[in-house]
Each structure stands twice: as structure tokens, then as C-alpha cells.
Amino acid sequence: MTSTAGSTASEPEAGIRLKDVGRAFGATVAVSGVGLTVPLHGHLSIIGPSGCGKSTLLNVISGLDDPDEGTVEVLGATTSQDRLRRCAWMPQRDLLLPWRDVLGNAALALENQGMRRKAARAQVAGLVERFGLGSFERKLPHQLSGGMRQRVSFLRTLVAGKEVLLLDEPFGALDSITRADLQYWLRSALETEPRTTVLVTHDVEEALLLGDQVVVMSARPGRVAAQYATGFPAEASRRELLRLPEFTELRDELLARLEAAS
């Protein structure tokens, strides 16, 4: 079940490839010597102690930031401009535009890409409906619950049509029931809309549930401390997974790793 970090031969269809990536802010080295490969439509989860540079890593992949050392490749793109065009980023806070209703927020990327407002809203209406937000499509964000807002935020990220989704603790601000609900929802959403994802989280179960690879990072400067392949049946419910001995074993091992890393 364990595979060694970065040893997977560089297949041409790799979605994301990081080689010896380092990034420092002044004297603080956030990440150093990070090598990662995520295959196309693969799902990588990153866990690690607070301040281990997880968010920095996502910023570097997305093109919002550039590494000081090493190379980043996203679907063959290496410049930050080109990476930005291929990546969508979803942070812990939903960051919806409070003056736009659900449809308007979901359609934001399409409008940015030059589509007319009306056409963009019409185009996302179906997706909004499918994701169970149909009766809320004209509501403003402050009229929605936290879980719904996060769903809209994810929808907005999907609509951008980016191949790569970078999720920075997307459910961190939600209560545990809503969170479990959304984790399950996200899993099924990614089955109908296959994307390459990188998920940063504190929650080991979430990492296992949503990733087919899990990377544990060490405390600052962040490095890859361990890497695991998961591969649990996609159709298994959360409750079924929690009863699988492989799942609980891996969870306990990850927790131990995490403790050792912090």
C-alpha cells in the first residue's frame, strides 16, 4: 500500500509535477525540496502540521506564486501565467461575492472569460439545479447556510472549466455533520466532473476519503515526509469505509506520522 515518494516514472499524462520545489519568505523557508506527481484526474491529499507550507504549495502550483527553486509543471505549463489558466483555487473561506446571487456567483468565471451575463447565468442554471441549489439560485450569499455557500463556491470553481482544482481546507470552517455531508457530495461531484485535484486538509479521514494519494508533510520547512496510495472503493459510503480495517489502519498510521512530523 505504501509507495515511495516521486518514484513513479514521469508518464507523459501527468497532471501536476513538482521537482525540488522550494519557497522562502525572507528568512522563513516555507517549503523545501518538494517533489510530487499527480496523474491526470488523480486526487492528491496533503496533510501536515500547521505552518508546514501546505497553502504555499497550493499557491505555487496555481500560479498565484512562483517557487524560488525547482520546477512546477501543470499539464505541461510551466510559467505562472499558463498555470493560472489551468488551475482553479478554492480556499477555506467561501469568498463568494456578497452582491451576486447564487447564479451570479456560479457564473463569475464565464463572465470573466467574456460571456454575456445572461448567457452565463443560463449556462450555469442547469449545474446549479443538479447540485441541489435550484430553489436558491436567486438568493444572496448571506441568505445561505455555510454548507450551501461552500457548495456554491465549489460550483463556481468547477464552472471555470479548469482541469486542476486546488482545494485549501475547503470544509475547515464547517461543522462536522455539514462537513461529512459535503465530503461525500464532493466525491460524487468529482465522479461526474473528473478533474485533477490537490486537497490540503487537517483532517486525516477527509484526506483518505477524497484522495487516491495522501502525502504527509513535515513541519517547517515543509518536505514530503511520507506518501501513501489509498484506493478504496469509490462507491463505499463513509460509514462502510470507517468499518474497513484497511481504512482504519491507514488512518491510524497517518495520524502517527502526523504526530511524528509536528
Add this chain to the structure above:
Amino acid sequence: MTPAPAWRRVVPPVIVLLLVAAIWDLVVHLGHVQDYIFPSVENVFRSLVKNWSGVLASATWITFQEMLYGFLISIALAAAISLALHTSATLRGAIYPLLIGSQAVPIVVIGPILAIIFGYGISPKLIIVAITCFFPIVVNLVDGLASVDPDLIKVMRTLDGSRLATLFRVEVPSALPSFFSGLRIAAVYAPIGAVFGEYAGSQNGLGYVLIQATPQLNTDLVFAAVLLLTVMSILLFVGLSLLEKICCPWAGKGKK
């Protein structure tokens, strides 16, 4: 959080206002104060009714126009300059300190100069109202544009938002509440600007009424004019607050 019902916000200040008026009238009556020194509330309203059709109606209309048009000119200029300052750091560095410095120039002094240049018509009043209103609008708008959540800008970048799209889809809307605070402050200054403009030279308007009635010791008329100015200012303020509620229904609703 549900806002307090309308009567709970209106009734207490009205009670205080009535109390103040009652004490005012009591003092004037008991002290046998002469009308030309300090008129009773009752006589101020009497004067208001008596002089309404002859003097005050047209004066109020003139001053209202000066206030409104000056205010609108100010908004247009302030919006254009704020956007320019926001988009260019060079411009901001060059102009912003001067804008703040310009506030040190006393408006009272500019009035007569403008009257010399533009005469007794409406234009010098518009300029003075525009100058008085300009500063609070610009400062609040520039602040509002600059204090956008930086994560929103990051999200826009990953959603293919150009610089212009970010400006008009994120920065401008999120600056609206701050823009409206500037407008409300400016609305309070607008009548002061109009009156200063009329002091410097005019043939009509509430400022003109004030400057005529004061030396004639027509004090109840002076108070009536002041009352009208105050009411206009309050109406402008309330109108702007309503407009803000319509334009920014999300403002002040928990999450920003």
C-alpha cells in the same frame, strides 16, 4: 440580527426633539425674551408660514438646486478621480497628499474669489458645494477600493478575471458601502457649501435670506431659514440611506 422596528428608531429622537422645543419655548416665554434676540419655536413656525410663499419657497428651491447639482458634480468628479488614484500608484503618490492638503484651504475665503470670477449666478455655488462635498467622498471611496479582501482578488485571478473585470466585478461593488458613508457625510456639508456660496454674492437662496434678515434683526426668519436648511440636509441624508439599502442589500449582514 433583525433591525429594530422603525418606530423604535424614530420615536425616541422625536421625543427628545419635542422636549428641547418645549424647554426652549418655556425659557423664552418665562424670561420674556424678545423675538429679535431669540424667537420662540412657535414664532419661528409662524414666520415660516408667513414668509413661505413670498421669500422662503423660492429661496429653498434655489438652495436645493445648488446643493443637489453641486453634490452630483462632486460625486462624478470624486468617482473619476478615486478610480484613477486606485488604478495608478504613481498618480496616488502624486495627487493624494495634495488632495488632503487642499482641505486646509478655507472655503469661506474661496467664495468671494469665485464670485469675482463667475459673478452672482449659480456656477460659483456649484463649485463651492462640489469642493466641500468632494473630500469625504474621495477619501471614503479610495479607502473602500483599497480595502477589498485580498483573497477575493486571488480568487478572481484563478477565475480568469482581468484587471478590469476585477475592478468592476469585485473592487467597485465592495467599495459601495464605504462610498455611501462618504456620500452621507458629504450630504451634511452640502448646505453649508451652498450657504457660503450665497454669502459671497447672490440674489436669492436661503443663504441670501440669512444675510438679509440678520442685520434687520428679523431673527425668526433667520431661524426659519436655518430650519429649512437642516430639513433639506436630513432629507438628503435619509434619501441616501434608503438608496444604500437598495443598492447594497448585503451590507452589514454578518459575513462580508
